[in-house]
Amino acid sequence: MDSGHSVRPYRIALLNPNTSARSTELMMASALEAAPAGVHIEGRTVAAGQDFIADAAALALAAQAVLETAPALVAEGFDALIVAGFGDPGVVALRQRLALPVTGLGEAGIAEAAAGGLRYAIVTVTPALHDSLVAAAHAVAPAAQFAGVRYTRGDTAALMASPEQLQQALLQACREAVDQDGVRAIVIGGGPLAHAAQDIATQLQLRVVDPVCAAVRLACARAGLRV
Numbered sequence: 001m002d003s004g005h006s007v008r009p010y011r012i013a014l015l016n017p018n019t020s021a022r023s024t025e026l027m028m029a030s031a032l033e034a035a036p037a038g039v040h041i042e043g044r045t046v047a048a049g050q051d052f053i054a055d056a057a058a059l060a061l062a063a064q065a066v067l068e069t070a071p072a073l074v075a076e077g078f079d080a081l082i083v084a085g086f087g088d089p090g091v092v093a094l095r096q097r098l099a100l101p102v103t104g105l106g107e108a109g110i111a112e113a114a115a116g117g118l119r120y121a122i123v124t125v126t127p128a129l130h131d132s133l134v135a136a137a138h139a140v141a142p143a144a145q146f147a148g149v150r151y152t153r154g155d156t157a158a159l160m161a162s163p164e165q166l167q168q169a170l171l172q173a174c175r176e177a178v179d180q181d182g183v184r185a186i187v188i189g190g191g192p193l194a195h196a197a198q199d200i201a202t203q204l205q206l207r208v209v210d211p212v213c214a215a216v217r218l219a220c221a222r223a224g225l226r227v
Contacts, residue, residue, distance in 0.1 A: 009040040012219055013078040014212075015069060016043065016191065017062035017085040020051040023192040027084050027212045030194050034213035036227050039220060041082075044073065052160060052192070055128035059087045066090035067097075074098060080223060082215045084191045086124070087132055101222050105191055106136045108218040109211025113187035114141035118207065121147040121177040123170060124189030125156045133189060147181040149189070150174070160192070170196045174204060187211055 014031050016024040028043040035041050046065035050058045066083055067090045073081060080101045083091050088104030095102050113120040120141075122133055130149060137146045152159060152169035159166045170193060177183045185207040188197045194210040201208035220227045 007038065009038055010080070010220075010223060010225060011078045012039060012041045012080045012082060012216070013073045013076070014041055014043045014082045014084050015066060015073065016045045017049065017066050017083060017089045018051055018053050018058075018192075019046060019049050020192070021045055023051075024084075026195050027191045030210050030212035031082075031216050034210075034216040034227075036220060036225060039216075039225065041216065042078075044069065053085055053087060053089070053129075054126050054156065056132065059085075059089055059129065059132065062087070063089035063093070067093055070094055070098060074100060080219050082219055084212060084215070086136075086189045086191060086211055087129060088136065101219065103215050103219040103222065105194075105211040105215050106189075107140050108215040109187040109189070109209050110137055110140040111218070112211075112214040113185040113207065113209045114145050115185075117145060118185040119145050119147055119181075119183050120185040120187065120207075121181055121183045122149045122189040123151075123173045123177060123186050124149065125152045125159060125166075125169075125193065126190065127151045147177065147183045150177045150181070166193065167196050167199065171200050171203065174200050174208065178204060178206065185209065187214075 049061040049065040091104040187209040197210035
């Protein structure tokens with residue numbers, strides 16, 4: 001018999017650690033595609049920091065903004081939090097402070113790319129974050145699987161302003177990772193870049209991970225939800 005009571009959805013906050021509302025929209029499009037039935041995802045954008053996280057200083061500002069924003073999300077009643085920056089800014093500190101589970105894009109995307117023991121690479125647009133990207137890779141998966149980081153060519157700001165140029169630049173960097181590094185999987189290293197993954201995967205016929213989708217899947221798995 002129907003009791004008339006509906007099951008409350010599992011609510012996940014997707015927190016963009018940069019200040020770009022457009023980036024939040026792009027990442028939410030990926031997140032909603034990956035969300036299973038019964039999971040409700042809402043996008044949030046930090047109020048302070050930079051509109052693109054391109055170097056260590058911006059990453060530090062993002063971490064601070066995430067730490068300042070997260071308590072309000074707990075108060076809103078969310079069940080889980082995704083920090084939607086590939087550098088996982090503030091994730092470790094949040095886990096020490098919050099009762100709800102916290103998932104980072106970097107950890108999720110790298111884990112999914114490396115699953116099954118595949119040799120993988122990170123492809124992204126931020127060479128100034130190289131050291132932190134390598135450290136993140138080594139923290140999540142065996143170092144022997146990691147082929148390194150491939151970067152797009154050309155001016156980053158110009159690429160970010162042109163979706164078509166960005167797509168082509170990421171595709172070229174992915175081809176180089178396949179042809180020169182022998183990878184069998186790639187993770188796109190950046191939330192605002194993530195939407196390019198599906199098209200690149202189709203063209204190259206290999207695993208290309210959208211880290212936003214990976215984070216949704218990991219957050220759901222941690223909650224015991226079927227994806």
